[in-house]
Amino acid sequence: MLNLFLLQSLNGIQFGILLFLVAAGLTLIFGVMDLINLAHGVLYMIGAYLTAAFAAMTGSFAYGILIALPATLAIGIALEVLVFRRLYDRSHLDQVLATFGLILILNETVKIIWGSAPLSVPMPEAFSGSIQLMGNLRYPTFRILIIAAGLATALGLYFMVNHTRLGMLLRAGATHGAMVSALGVNIRRLFMIVFGLGAMLAGFAGGMVAPILSVDPGMGDSILILTFVVIVIGGVGSVRGAFVAAILVGLVDTLGRSFGPMLLRNLLDPAAAAQMGRTLAPMLVYILMAAVLYLRPTGLFPMGGGTR
Amino acid sequence: MSEAATPSLGPVSSSVIDAPHVRPPLLAQSAPWLIFGLFAAVPLLALATGDSFILVVATRMLIFALAALSLNLIMGYGALVSFGHAAYIGIGAYAVGILSSYGINDLLLQIAAALAASGLFALVTGYLSLRTSGVYFIMITLAFGQMAFFFMVSLSAFGGDDGISLSGRSTLFGADLLRSNLVLFYGVLGVLAAAFLLMRMLVASRFGRVLRGTRDNPTRMRAIGFSPFSFQLTAYVIAGMIAALAGVLLANQVQFVSPAYMTWARSGELIVMVVLGGMGTLLGPIIGATVFILLEDVLAHFSEHWKLGLGLILVLVVLGSRDGMSGLARRLRGGSDV
Amino acid sequence: MLKVEGLQNAYGQSRILFGINFEVRAGEVVTLLGRNGMGKTTTINSIFGLLPPKGGKVFVDGLNMTGKPPHAIAQQGLGLVPEGRQIFPTLSVEENLVATRRADRRAPKWTLESIYRMFPRLKERRRNMGNQLSGGEQQMLAVGRALMTNPRLIVLDEATEGLSPLMREEIWTCLRSIKSEGEAILVIDKNVDVLARFADRHVVIEKGRVVWSGDSAGLVDNPDIKNRYLHV
Amino acid sequence: MSDVLLKVEGLRKNFGALKVTDNVDLAVEAGEIHALIGPNGAGKTTLIHQLSGNLKSDFGKIFFDGRDISPLSMQNRVHLGLARSFQITSILDGFSVLENVAMAVQARSGSSFRFFRNASREDDINAQASAALARVQLADRAHRRAGSLSHGEKRQLEIAIALATGARLLLLDEPLAGTGHEESAVLVDLMRSLRGSHTLVLIEHDMDAVFSLADHVSVLVYGRVIASGEPAAVRAHPDVRAAYLGEEEIA
């Protein structure tokens, strides 16, 4: 029982890490450029498709993802130059409209290129096994790799945003972009870098999950909403918030699904508990979000509140 | 510490909204007549072309125009972007579906139930949601919308995900009037026109003025003695109830009710309709819904990759203009966009 | 070092500037005077490329910078203290100062230490976020932030607005010391009397046109100008 | 002119370890212009926030017209007759000048949960709003878009809005900031014309204005009132000179 709990917690953390990888870029773009990018999920999908394509070409997952990273970076920058650049000073709703349009365009383009059948990305040999953790607890190596990659990314980003000039400029640009440039900083290039970076992070997440999740044209949409949930719980623009929220969402979702019915059974008769558990399971993350926002209307780590 | 606590995440930049005291040009004054007149003439077109399907599409446009109109009340005049508005369409539709599965087919009873249920849902969720603002409001309304969606999906008693097939359209005082598509069409048109007039009054009324003021500068409104919360909550409830009315009509047109009416994607489409048409204008959402459904219908004829085209059009509309199509139209007429 | 020729600009349909001409030579202190709404801020924004000019030219050190992006213009050695301060609210005081810091020389004149020496108040508040400062503290920070780019010409748009008399005096002292270091200053302020005491030349703007320019003596000797255009 | 309209006792506000207002006592008499001066960051704006109900105080009591209003919300304080302007102009840019004021009149004349009648055609509201505009000399601007006013005019509008709330006490936070000499003069005249009929608490860094207007001056330094009294006395106070006025005033 305890073992199962530990294992499920690990699963929750891993799911959270995945959400964090996608959410990190989104929250940066949101926080810095004040841009609501609904198309962020599509970038995640593109990362997965490119990884699949390059992995098939080179016969190696590692090469696949290594080539896919600069490729999504390039795509992100191209999109920034073509579309997003024109959206920064627009209202959020204009951004919603335009990026909704982009979702349609990119989803359809992916379908035209790769078809609507899901693609396969084979699990890299070296990580296909599982590791003995403690007692009889085994955990898939690849998932540990995801956790490690996510943690490394989180640390790197946290350091970048809070302790580097680039990070300061990002935060400064978020509120007074024109002022930053009047002080001699090329804000356009700065935004382009952030956007490319965000796209690459999403692409990285897509590539990393390709071996364990379905690579299909709908994958971006299904993660998008969860990603938004994460960044809003965390407090928009806060990388630290996104991290905490992602782990929280991962844990609540996973543990709630596996132990929720068990807990309910103590309160209700088994049939009602099962029914109730099933009804509540998909709502858990939303209940979590509503509760967090009710208590803290600007998320767990609101931007600019208090010293960091 | 500075008072410049302007909510930078407030979704509506006030520059989007026309100054209310600016007298609308003649074209804008006659536009409602023009639009409602054109719709009223649709059955003639259907008759002339012998294509009765035109009526079906037109009815659908009107129903979504009603839903978009209601969303615009909170979004365009209250800066409250709800990403869960489709839930109210669903509630309205289920009011019809559930009552009719108990043999209650009277339209007025169904409407009463829809309004009561949606009003209550809006009151509770609005009360909780209005603590937040900006993106946070967007997402908390999404959360409640998703809860409503998942609740209906797992509600086996009423078909769950498979939905409920209605035995027929609702009756009015025992008469099966709505069975005719023509009657339904004019009925829906009448409801939309009434809602339009109601909105027009509402927005200009004391209540509407406070709502608009709150949209632009809540701190200022508080400083002159208003408590924005109750006004926003009232608007939220009204918007939810009108959307539920749209749901009642949708259920009647389609004669089928399912949780698919309540997905977040639907809520997103409603937002797109409002923004596409031009937010914070009364006709904008009606135009936006019409165009959106027309595009869906027309583009799908050309290619299976029609969504590519729809996406391109949306992106170009935004890049080409600031306030959706109404802004685009203004620009084409040669006005300034700034 | 800065030369403005026939500068024109407009917001949408409404024209604001109708051909502004003036120049600031190296090491010189020049003021832009004029009543509210006459186009002083618009002139500054046009120079910095924040509002691209609709006509005329801007030269920095003889280089035509018209139509260049703001960062390129600033990098030529121009530092801005904007109207309304524009402090970065989500950065701490210290981060506000270092984020856009620039130093071309090896031993830059303006460093965190020297700024803190000039504004001890900022040092006390250095961990505060920008949006937790009082109005006056924000103003000091804006001046400090511009100095941290070690400009050769610093432009101050109403830099003493909202400051206490003591603080205002300190800003003037600071400007005098900046001047004595050989930096050029372009300043907008409503304290004409103080400006007349240490500025070299004055440019008076009325409805988007330069209606008078000359040295301090000329301004003091010419009460008519002050009455007509400045309502002092 | 001797009954105290606003009385503040032991008011405190801390931000973390920072004592922003520190045991402030203040008495403002009805009909006077009471200037509040002090160095930047002394806590003046914070004090206004506390008085108007924007910020909750940590300690202390506020009496308005003899009544303890500390627990009341901002809206309720407005209803009692306490209004404020903002250090940074805060008006409804998208509305007409008249509507900006009419909104404030509406706030105190009956319920605003009226859904059907066109509010901009309510004559008695508009009449009261026009009266307030006339009082601040903005009558000819009534139908302009508020956002298009000049800076000084916006300041005048803010005062008109405050008047229209039916306020007896106006809390004005740097109304002269950013205004030119000409506009300053208009605003100073305006404030002078309110003396007697209204009570003003005025924060200003413009000493010419302060000393020409104020009946009473209080000086706030590091959150504490270090001096309070007749303008001339305060002006001569050595601590005030050292902490605030500096040499400029001597010159």
Place this chain on the structure above:
Amino acid sequence: QDKAQDKKVKIGLIYTLSGPSALLGEQSRDAFLLAAEKLGNKFGGLDAEIIIQDDEQKPDIGVSKAQQLVERDQVDFVVGPIFSNVLNAIVKPVTASGAFLISTNAGTSNLAGKDCNANLFVTSYQNDQMHEVSGKYAETQGYKRVVLIAPNYQAGKDALAGFKHSYKGEAAQELYVPLGQLDFSAELAQIAADAPDAVYAFLPGGMGVNFVKQYRQAGLEATPFLSAFTVDETTLPAQQDAALGFMAGSNWAPDLDTPEARAFTTAYEAKYKRVPATYAVQAYDAAMLIDAALKKTGGNLEDKDALRQAMKTAEFTSPRGQFALGDNHFPIQDFYLTKVVKRADGQFATSYVETIFDDYKDNYASECKM
């Protein structure tokens, strides 16, 4: 006969062709068009006009598109859709207009039973049947404890009910997951902890892909995997090796040993470069059904009763083997156990293992009063 020459038959296809499930609709549409091509675009001698619509997997859009087909285009037959909720929504508008609706995938219990409809024909199956196959197999294998997993929606509940209909052992756990769930690690951990004799999964589309990929990684490779709609030719391209050896109940396998099956599979693969799934066969048979019926009526579309009778008794040989329509217009057919294999050409496909049900009729037919 020459009257029939200048007459046309109009057929409307309504499938999900956009969104994440577009592949299923494409499989069906392609197969129908393949059949039309094979028939030289003549159905029972009549030239055919085929109109294709996308229901976007939304019931109300489905209704709108269906109404467009019957009202504007005045089609004689509507063929489709993929999803049950869309089917439920369009049955009425289509059949009320007098057109025939041929459902090529969805087959809900109400339409097989109490709500059966004279103008509705089904070439697929009744939903429960596919699940009963695995249940029966689990029963005959003597599995004592089976964990069942399905999404928490109507079809998911029906699926597990279907499985339990023919499996009498213990359902160790019934796991319902939220629709569209991405990560199954929690459920897989629970299954591993439970160590059942077998797992039965109904997780269509992307959910199935994710589940299968994660199944082995969770160390469950030794536990037999039974399923329906979870490993088929639409998901296998993504699952590949991860699904090898997994079993599924079906009414079709591309390697069925009949001349029709071989011909169909070869032609489909040659034209569309992918292996046909059951969605394809069922749509193909809809075309064959129309063709056979019209042949019987001599191309007469006006006499609806005759046409209905002709459809009911139409004879053609389906690639899937035995096929006939019952009184409720649902098929009576064989059901197979299939298993995922890697073919010689490197493609993954399901492969026939054994016939579980012979000429199997659904359990609701008796409730149909028609």
